[in-house]
Amino acid sequence: MPLRAKIDIPATHTPREPGNGPQPTTQHSGSAQSRMEKFSAFDRKDLVYKTVASHPIELTILTPKTLKFRDNVPVIVRLHGGFLFTGWRLFPDWCAAWLLDFAVRSNAIMVIPDYRLLPEATGVDILEDLRDIVKFLANDLDAALAPLGITADTKSTLVVGESAGGWASVNTGLLYANLDPKVQFSAIISAYGVLDVRSRFFTEKYDKPILGGPPMTPLSVLEDHKAAVKAGTKPAVSTTGEFERIGLALAAVQNGIYAKCLGDESELYPLDNLERAKSMPPLWLFHGRQDSAVPVANSELFAEMAKSACGGNTQVLLTLQDGEHGFDAESSVDTEWVKEGLEWLGMFWPAPRS
DSSP states (O other): OOOOOOOOOOOOOOOOOTTSOSEEOOOOOTHHHHGGGGGTTEEEEEEEEEEETTEEEEEEEEEETTOSOOSSEEEEEEEOOSTTTSOOTTOGGGSOHHHHHHHHHTTOEEEEEOOOOTTTSOHHHHHHHHHHHHHHHHHTHHHHHGGGTOOEEEEEEEEEEETHHHHHHHHHHHHSTTSOTTOOEEEEEEESOOOOTTSHHHHSOSOOOOTTSOSOOOTHHHHHHHHHHHHTSSOSOOOOOSGGGHHHHHHHHHTTOHHHHHOSOGGGOHHHHHHHOSOOOOEEEEEETTOSSSOTHHHHHHHHHHHHSGGGTOOEEEEEESOOTTGGGGOOTTSHHHHHHHHHHTTTSSOOOO
């Protein structure tokens, strides 16, 4: 998650009409459209999957242009990172090329949602959005795909998330695996995920140089933003952002109040959910040893606990590589560590075609 200058994201929305299911939204245009070249191997369909306080929350369905079969197509749900404070579903810098190539090779559609962001939302709000994404898979995905002549095999669903998206993917697997029998999670991938939220890194104030940035961001950056939201000069609901919001996340993490911003509810904490879980889908975690944004201990501890959780029946693969946060950005499906991980994943996803 390298720090860069602000990049504007022009967007327009088509309001959702009550009772008519997910509605198409207008494509991003202008310079933003040119940034979508990373997704050029796919046909793209944007939908609103829910509306909160008149704010449409969107997802994108990416369908490989080379789709070899159109019935019972496996599904990849990708949950974006950004410390839960920023990011959006199609921010190209944070969507790994190897994952897009893997979707094409696997003849899989990708469902990539936005979700509400801190601090405007609460952690519980974000979990509610994750739950509603699963409901979309169960109840609305086939209708969205029908005009394309495609049916999805939601019983062969892979959930992937990077950074805070790892928090989201793991919590989705632990909390919502049994939400609807029409949706089954074959496996979960957590890429340098935020998994030990109660650790010192997220709960104590001290100098933390993150990705080469300054070691401390004034708390006022976050407090001033919250005051503006309360005063009505900033939107009450936010679901998209890039580097213009990264200071909010840094202020929370470096001042040791990240867990406080997330909330106190136990279901927000992946390790708590793991302790309560009776089962968990197979889990592949990977992490860079020199990660300055999310310490590698997050994945190490979670992998250790996951192996003994659920009666010791959880399949877990932990891959550690030298590198910073987002170290997989230049990796391909043929990079050795990625190749080994995907071979392991192949034991569980996609499901064999009947």
